[in-house]
Amino acid sequence: MSDTVISVENLSKKYVLSHQQEGRSKYKSLRESISNGVTSLSKKLLKPSSKEIFNPTREEFWALNDVSFEIKQGDRVGIIGRNGAGKSTLLKILSRVTEPTSGRISITGRVASLLEVGTGFHPELTGRENIYLNGAILGMSRVEIKRKFDEIVTFAEVEKFLDTPVKRYSSGMYVRLAFAVAAHLEPEILIVDEVLAVGDAKFQKKCLGKMSDVAEKEGRTVLFVSHNMAALKSLCERAILLKSGCLINDGETHEVVSHYLESDNDSSFLERIWDDIETAPGNDKVRLHQIRVIPDIDESVDEITVKTPLKIEFEYWNYLAGAHLNLSLHVYTLEGICVFNSISASIPCPEGLIRGVCYIPGNFFNDGSYQITMMIVQDTSSVLYTYANLLSFTVHDVEREFKWYGKWQGVVRPNLKWNFAPIEISTSKSCC
Numbered sequence: 001m002s003d004t005v006i007s008v009e010n011l012s013k014k015y016v017l018s019h020q021q022e023g024r025s026k027y028k029s030l031r032e033s034i035s036n037g038v039t040s041l042s043k044k045l046l047k048p049s050s051k052e053i054f055n056p057t058r059e060e061f062w063a064l065n066d067v068s069f070e071i072k073q074g075d076r077v078g079i080i081g082r083n084g085a086g087k088s089t090l091l092k093i094l095s096r097v098t099e100p101t102s103g104r105i106s107i108t109g110r111v112a113s114l115l116e117v118g119t120g121f122h123p124e125l126t127g128r129e130n131i132y133l134n135g136a137i138l139g140m141s142r143v144e145i146k147r148k149f150d151e152i153v154t155f156a157e158v159e160k161f162l163d164t165p166v167k168r169y170s171s172g173m174y175v176r177l178a179f180a181v182a183a184h185l186e187p188e189i190l191i192v193d194e195v196l197a198v199g200d201a202k203f204q205k206k207c208l209g210k211m212s213d214v215a216e217k218e219g220r221t222v223l224f225v226s227h228n229m230a231a232l233k234s235l236c237e238r239a240i241l242l243k244s245g246c247l248i249n250d251g252e253t254h255e256v257v258s259h260y261l262e263s264d265n266d267s268s269f270l271e272r273i274w275d276d277i278e279t280a281p282g283n284d285k286v287r288l289h290q291i292r293v294i295p296d297i298d299e300s301v302d303e304i305t306v307k308t309p310l311k312i313e314f315e316y317w318n319y320l321a322g323a324h325l326n327l328s329l330h331v332y333t334l335e336g337i338c339v340f341n342s343i344s345a346s347i348p349c350p351e352g353l354i355r356g357v358c359y360i361p362g363n364f365f366n367d368g369s370y371q372i373t374m375m376i377v378q379d380t381s382s383v384l385y386t387y388a389n390l391l392s393f394t395v396h397d398v399e400r401e402f403k404w405y406g407k408w409q410g411v412v413r414p415n416l417k418w419n420f421a422p423i424e425i426s427t428s429k430s431c432c
Helices: 030-046 087-094 127-137 142-156 171-184 194-198 201-216 229-235 253-263
Strands: 004-018 058-072 076-080 102-107 111-114 189-192 221-225 238-243 246-252 271-273 286-295 310-318 323-333 338-343 347-349 352-360 368-378 382-395
Touching: 004 087, 004 221, 058 087, 058 102, 058 221, 058 246, 076 087, 076 201, 076 229, 076 253, 087 102, 087 111, 087 221, 111 171, 127 142, 127 171, 142 171, 171 189, 171 201, 189 201, 201 221, 201 229, 221 229, 229 253, 238 253, 246 253, 271 382, 286 368, 286 382, 310 323, 310 368, 323 352
Parallel strands: 076 221, 076 238, 111 189, 189 221
Antiparallel strands: 004 058, 004 102, 238 246, 271 286, 286 310, 310 352, 323 338, 323 347, 323 368, 368 382
């Protein structure tokens, strides 16, 4: 008997995107909408056609394109890729939230999914009622749910709010209870998206431990999507890399993560630009425009080395006129170790495009690859937007002045000041 619990064959998912025509207003009045609808209907009635008419304002977008893989019982598999790679679409198809355009999937066993805050919960019901509702959806009897009830409540740490409608829960409370329900109601397959990032560090560590127990001790299968490479590497022995809807790599986690973080480094210094302000990452307060990692020297260089001083330039659109904003820069190693966190001063910013620049001296980074996470913060306390794994870059070694060619230890490689001087030792003997 095969121990394959998930089989995905040539899976594809297509969405149709609508675009605004040039010179036309983005908004329509009710009268315009009704008029256009009647005109369109009359044309179809008068001139019916079996052929589909090309519409220049509509575009096909393949969120997934011919993806195939198999997952065995008890596997812990991480799914990684940049925003828009198709990770969430894949999980929604596996969770039966949406249907594929083509291809097939075969799943053996019950699936519990935690895809986003609020998934599977009825906001008007209490925490207690939602636990029983989720268990019933998973096909469990009331007796089975009751047996796990106390364990779920203890794990989620929501005893005081158990009989409160979950619509009044904070996002952290919501996630704690949702994860506790998904992990404890004994599904054969547990699917968890980036939603755990909402919880605090202590709870994230608790969840990772539970997912590890679910796989190792109980033999259940875990699919985990995360931008936290350290967390993913600690939990998963296998990873799948998606890019633009295609499966790029499938193998041991450390190899796939290294491929992911280095794959965009086709030059020694990089930039990412979002020209379309409406689709750029962000929200109604701020939106990203550009990030660049460039040498902070006048002469042109072919690559960034351990001696190269750097500038990290970050541009974003600010919609909060006069708000006191600052940037928080986090730089990580491939292993997820934070090299440093630097925070800019908080200054009043006008509405419009804002640029922040962080200067990093030469002889600071060790050779290797690094990834950047950036936060836009208001009043040095309220995070407006976070973009994890925003950009990665590689620092190369240089020819050394001494004959030792091993890997230089440490996450940084500073050129610190040293001083040597001989110590004069007196040879005369003192008499008592």
